Amino acid sequence: MTAPTATxxxxxxxxxxxxxxxxxxxxxxxxxxxxxDDEAILRDILTSGSHLRDKxxxxxxxxxxxxxxxxxxxxxxxxxxxxxxxxxxxxxAQCYYRDARVMRALDIEVRAPFPDGYTQAPNxxxxxxxxRERGEIFRKVPRRDA
Amino acid sequence: MDVLIIGAGASGAAVAWSLxxxxxxxxxxxxxxxxxxxxxxxxxxxxEARRMGDxxxxxxxxRLPEDYPVNDDDSPIKVTNFxxxxxxxxxxxxxxxxxxPSDFKVRTLDGVAEDWPLDYETLDPFFAQNDxxxxxxxxxxxxxxxxxxxxxxxxxxxGRSGRKLAHAFNARGWHWWPCDLAIATENYEGRAxxxxxxxxxxxxxQGAKGSVDITYWPEALRKGVELRTQCRxxxxxxxxxxxxxxxxxxxxxxxxxxxxxxxxxxxxxxxxTPRLLLNSTSKQFPDxxxxxxxxxxRNLMFHPYASIQAVFEDPLDGHNGPHKxxxxxxxxxxxxxxxxxxxxxxxxxxxxxxVGTALAGMNWGEIPWGAGHHSAYRTLQDRVSGLFxxxxxxxxxxxxxxxDPNLTDSDGIPxxxxxxxxxDNSKRMxxxxxxxxxxxMEAAGAKHVHTTAPIELAGWHLLGTxxxxxxxxxxxxxxxxxxxxxxxxxxxxxxxxxxxGGANPTSTLQAxxxxxxxxxxxxxxxxxx
Numbered sequence: 001m002t003a004p005t006a007t008x009x010x011x012x013x014x015x016x017x018x019x020x021x022x023x024x025x026x027x028x029x030x031x032x033x034x035x036x037d038d039e040a041i042l043r044d045i046l047t048s049g050s051h052l053r054d055k056x057x058x059x060x061x062x063x064x065x066x067x068x069x070x071x072x073x074x075x076x077x078x079x080x081x082x083x084x085x086x087x088x089x090x091x092x093a094q095c096y097y098r099d100a101r102v103m104r105a106l107d108i109e110v111r112a113p114f115p116d117g118y119t120q121a122p123n124x125x126x127x128x129x130x131x132r133e134r135g136e137i138f139r140k141v142p143r144r145d146a
Numbered sequence: 147m148d149v150l151i152i153g154a155g156a157s158g159a160a161v162a163w164s165l166x167x168x169x170x171x172x173x174x175x176x177x178x179x180x181x182x183x184x185x186x187x188x189x190x191x192x193x194e195a196r197r198m199g200d201x202x203x204x205x206x207x208x209r210l211p212e213d214y215p216v217n218d219d220d221s222p223i224k225v226t227n228f229x230x231x232x233x234x235x236x237x238x239x240x241x242x243x244x245x246x247p248s249d250f251k252v253r254t255l256d257g258v259a260e261d262w263p264l265d266y267e268t269l270d271p272f273f274a275q276n277d278x279x280x281x282x283x284x285x286x287x288x289x290x291x292x293x294x295x296x297x298x299x300x301x302x303x304x305g306r307s308g309r310k311l312a313h314a315f316n317a318r319g320w321h322w323w324p325c326d327l328a329i330a331t332e333n334y335e336g337r338a339x340x341x342x343x344x345x346x347x348x349x350x351x352q353g354a355k356g357s358v359d360i361t362y363w364p365e366a367l368r369k370g371v372e373l374r375t376q377c378r379x380x381x382x383x384x385x386x387x388x389x390x391x392x393x394x395x396x397x398x399x400x401x402x403x404x405x406x407x408x409x410x411x412x413x414x415x416x417x418x419t420p421r422l423l424l425n426s427t428s429k430q431f432p433d434x435x436x437x438x439x440x441x442x443x444r445n446l447m448f449h450p451y452a453s454i455q456a457v458f459e460d461p462l463d464g465h466n467g468p469h470k471x472x473x474x475x476x477x478x479x480x481x482x483x484x485x486x487x488x489x490x491x492x493x494x495x496x497x498x499x500x501v502g503t504a505l506a507g508m509n510w511g512e513i514p515w516g517a518g519h520h521s522a523y524r525t526l527q528d529r530v531s532g533l534f535x536x537x538x539x540x541x542x543x544x545x546x547x548x549x550d551p552n553l554t555d556s557d558g559i560p561x562x563x564x565x566x567x568x569x570d571n572s573k574r575m576x577x578x579x580x581x582x583x584x585x586x587m588e589a590a591g592a593k594h595v596h597t598t599a600p601i602e603l604a605g606w607h608l609l610g611t612x613x614x615x616x617x618x619x620x621x622x623x624x625x626x627x628x629x630x631x632x633x634x635x636x637x638x639x640x641x642x643x644x645x646x647g648g649a650n651p652t653s654t655l656q657a658x659x660x661x662x663x664x665x666x667x668x669x670x671x672x673x674x675x
Contacts (some may be wrong), residue, residue, distance in 0.1 A: 024515045105501070118343070
């Protein structure tokens with residue numbers, strides 16, 4: 001599916017992108033996760049990747065969306081256009097893994113790191129005992145006044 | 147103006163703060179602005195994406211108005227920096243090891259490169275002064291250093307990943323120690339303590355990380371130093387006697403200005419400093435200011451990085467916590483049996499956020515496109531940790547910064563061009579680091595190990611391009627940072643490093659800047675003699 005977005009991609013390119021990203025990360029019933037072609041995630045991809053449109057145009061033109069576009073064709077795209085595939089993969093990951101539904105499915109708190117931060121367990125420096133026992137390891141140099 | 151400092155980063159801030167004791171009129175010109183922590187990426191859920199956008203490490207990728215382009219096509223290692231108040235400390239991981247005593251004597255000890263014209267003992271008090279100003283956390287007693295290194299705050303959390311790798315280093319019988327980090331682990335001098343945001347290299351929204359915009363600069367400004375931002379210096383002017391008279395710069399309104407000064411201090415680091423010197427040609431200095439030795443821009447050192455990333459069965463920290471937790475300097479000092487001279491530091495790379503995990507997994511072939519994506523992702527989520535080896539880069543004259551004949555910044559000033567190749571010594575050192583790092587990961591129980599060398603986008607440390615020394619034919623500045631050729635020009639940044647050592651340089655760079663400022667204060671009566 002495609003949705004109207006504030007993007008530099010043409011309608012045809014949006015359809016091609018939807019077909020491709022839906023193969024990169026398809027929806028998953030088992031984990032209750034949307035695919036990267038979910039309407040909201042796709043909109044984010046098309047908007048966030050807008051600046052890449054000119055770099056991707058030729059490669060996207062090779063994608064013929066429709067029922068026949070499957071993972072084999074996506075893999076072929078990846079092999080034929082590795083540079084463009086990596087750009088798309090990066091934008092897909094950036095947008096997919098900040099989607100609230102995806103984060104919840106992965107048990108990731110849906111929030112920015114700041115201001116709450118995260119906690120860590122206290123240090124246990126008894127682990128350093130063998131290091132201390134071995135003693136100094138730096139190389140001695142002649143002292144200035146030697 | 148008595149003293150004009152060019153660049154408000156790690157070294158410029160330290161010098162400004164120290165020289166302010168003299169009550170001289172001190173001005174710093176900085177081409178960027180002052181960072182706003184409220185705008186740092188960790189304040190939003192798109193924090194990982196912004197790391198590849200407006201907070202990207204490479205100025206060529208970031209392309210902000212204050213950035214200048216760098217032609218690094220002819221280098222396997224690409225330049226990373228930050229142009230603004232705080233300089234590289236805004237985007238660094240705040241790992242704060244010192245160079246070792248042996249680093250200052252490489253010619254004497256190993257017969258390579260040059261000895262520094264000063265030593266560890268000389269810098270020792272300035273290391274301590276700088277640790278206090280930057281707010282360093284760590285643990286005293288590291289047997290990889292002489293006694294006396296006592297961080298003012300306790301070490302940051304090692305976390306699950308740090309403990310796992312510590313056990314592995316112990317299993318190998320190798321050195322490790324909690325990292326010295328310029329990260330406040332307690333409330334410190336008005337800074338809030340670290341809350342493990344986990345994205346230190348995109349700026350610390352908490353203000354726990356010691357970047358000089360929040361450490362030295364507030365103190366320097368209180369002491370009367372003037373800081374003008376968004377002012378880009380185009381050229382340093384000289385008179386007929388070869389003394390610097392001031393600088394031509396473009397102000398925040400885009401207007402060209404001239405600022406006269408009695409003393410000029412370069413603090414633009416290993417790319418920016420030679421770029422400006424080479425752009426400052428005159429009748430007296432047709433090959434660039436302070437360049438009668440021909441060494442301005444030469445001997446560029448980066449620190450080649452090797453990466454050893456591993457996937458584990460059990461959950462670790464993900465991105466939660468400072469990037470660095472422990473280091474190992476087991477292979478820091480020269481051992482001829484290894485097939486290379488000098489050595490390296492291993493530092494941990496704690497883990498990754500969700501986006502980083504997905505991208506790493508897809509690039510490694512561990513997370514496929516298609517139906518298997520979701521299950522595979524879960525085998526990597528919070529289960530990746532790594533080591534970076536920071537390898538000593540020895541100086542070679544052909545590794546250099548020149549001016550690009552075509553590329554300019556937004557003000558039309560010629561941009562730097564980098565020509566750099568990895569030495570055979572560096573290649574052998576990286577291969578050793580990957581082999582030993584893989585052994586550590588295997589001892590830690592890694593399921594899979596993925597290695598890279600060199601890391602391409604890791605030109606963090608920009609060193610050596612205007613090195614110090616006592617011989618004017620073999621160095622650009624003397625043993626206290628003054629140009630051999632221009633007696634009122636000082637250089638205090640990473641460009642004066644004679645060798646790189648095998649550790650992150652910021653601690654040493656700032657100690658050196660404080661030492662030079664101290665020398666200037668002691669020599670004020672005859673500074674130009």
